Amino acid sequence: MSGSHRAVVRVGGTVVVQERATVGPWREEVLLAPVFAGLCGTDIQMLRGLRSDPSPVIGHEGVARVVAVGSGVPGHLKPGTLVCVNPTHPGDSSFLLGHNVDGLLQERVLIAASAVRDGLVLPLPAANGTEDAALLEPLAVVRYALGLLAEHQPHTVVVFGDGVVGHLAVRAIPTLVGASTRIVHLHHTAPGLEWSKDHPVPRVHSVLNDAAGARLLAELPADERVAVLLATPRDATLKCLDIALGALRGHVAVDLLGGLPPGATSPLLPGANLTAIRAANCAGVPDPALRFVVRTSVGAAVTLHGHRGVGNDHLVAAAAELVERPGRYRELITHLVDVDGAAEAMRHLARSRERVVSGRRLIKLAVRFAPGDDTRGGVG
Template sequence: MVRDASGLLHLSPRPTPRPGPGELLVAPVVAGVCGTDLQMLRGVRDDAAPVLGHEGVARIVAAGPGVRDPRLVPGAQVVVNPTHPTDPSFLLGHNTTDGLLQERTLIPATAVDEGLVLPLPDVPPGVLGALIEPLAVVRYASLALSEHRPRTLLVFGDGTVGHLAVRTARRWYGPEVRTVHVHHTEDGLEWSARARHSADVRLGRAGLSVRRLAEAIGDDPLAVLIATPAPATLPCLELALDAAEGVDTVVDLVGGLTRPPTSTRLPGVDLAALRAANRAGQPQPPHIGRLGTASGDKVRVLGHRGVAGEHLLEAAAELCREPDRYRDLVTHVVSLAGAVPVLNRLADTRDRIVSGRRLVKLAVRPQEPS
């Protein structure tokens, strides 16, 4: 599934590559479509990869000479970490490295040598492999935020990461943690109200006042996870800081940032640089900025781009342990051919209703006949 010069997606035959020294050829079994992919299709991001897709599970088809890991053999099922810790030329499905929304994907030696292709001891059932990467993001965030022993977790964003953060909160922060979930759409709010697993407090972003949010979060130690599209990240951060004035607060900027990446609430802070300080799970422990707000409070802020291999494996294990807890988040499953009209439509609208149902996670089966 290739983006043409106009940005539209279409199916295109391509020669099947042969892996060279240190390379792997994989067949994606299931690939997830995330908010970042939609931002690329909408032109919000300028990533150049013609073939998108950085989430999912794949099967190794062929290994080039010199692949050192004896587990990376044809037939092995793997997850690929899309973010290289040191080589910016590898960013799966984003820059020049084509992603997983195709029948065969070539993984370059720089990623294989770095250990970014991870054999899965157990594979999540069905199409749940599409949730491994976003759940790994949530796992990384939980490890960083739980160090500060929050009693309340405030989540902005009603996409996949936001829902996963709510569903894992008591598992990864402790059984007493409260969850407050801010949704960006009424459709999202209604979807959560019907879901088997939802937050203790559900709020809509439209018209949400500082006072109402302050009442919802209380005055206990607070962790904030902002998993929104880039244009919404700063407004949500500022709303959270205003509502949490005087509260012991730590914030994780999971979502991207628009330019300039600054806020009047945090004078002189380049939030993009702060977010980029943690890449692919490094350093460990993650860098956390200890900042002063314009109102005189102290707040801790971090962000991260990508995760470590251990987070991906922990996420896969969690999906295997409790598949029913997460299964309903994969709301739509299509073939490559079926994905084309869905994604072309989503590129032109903010409407997340597909086939009469709200889209949370779209899973694509590249091997399924068109």
């Protein structure tokens, strides 16, 4: 197959739209045409140089249609099929979509044989071919984390982080943890808190992650069963963990969803290799997931777990959830742009530490590759 396609490319410290040669597919490979793709918090960290992931074309969230297949590809992946790609291969570290292999922010994406052979390309119903697909992978991450935390049977769930994962989590907790669960949502910035107050969610107590927020956690009953979700960027996870451990007095379980630097530790959890604990579960493997009970510096027991990526079942369940309850999550897609608009937004985010694009707070940016006019404005 010959020809070219447009791609949003990181090059020379900026982001541009380039024409790239369209390659493949060869044996057991699949060529995809993205329909919608999302930009996530990890992508923004890469744009800002906070991560060293090498792929010039990022993007691991979204849906695509099969364009062509190589020999030996399963019959359920015929051309025209709507699919999502599990971006994290549980057994092949050379395949991490949008991180060490080119991602979805381009008009054609070649998916490697190992990912196809091991079932990471998942057919979806046609109903998933909407802008909501930009939320599919992060919602799958949330389902993974909340499924683990639900087994703690918490009275309260504390969510650190006001990016898209934090906002998805507070909306999903009543279904995945319990309708009567108390929800505390801790925000990094005043503009983030203001956005949440303008988009309220029932039963969610939204506060700043400051001294007053820590006091709120400390005021929870001593016998409270508390689950903590760290939906935080890599440079904030340890600080937020220490805030939670320093304030909470009850039975605590923590999901280390946020990124961590290599060999991360906390003085409040002596001897615990937090990076290893987070990485112990990868792409849904093992099943059941591993959990670790560790002692704090004052002898209290804390249950820790985390995960890299999601399993296929989490993606399938998230896809079904988006079809069943689209109104619950759609307001989180604050920006819908085309390929050129994506490059402009990414350049802006790379230059600024603020999550503001076109004068509006960015929660989720969705990129549309299918024809049509923008309905929420581009970047200006």
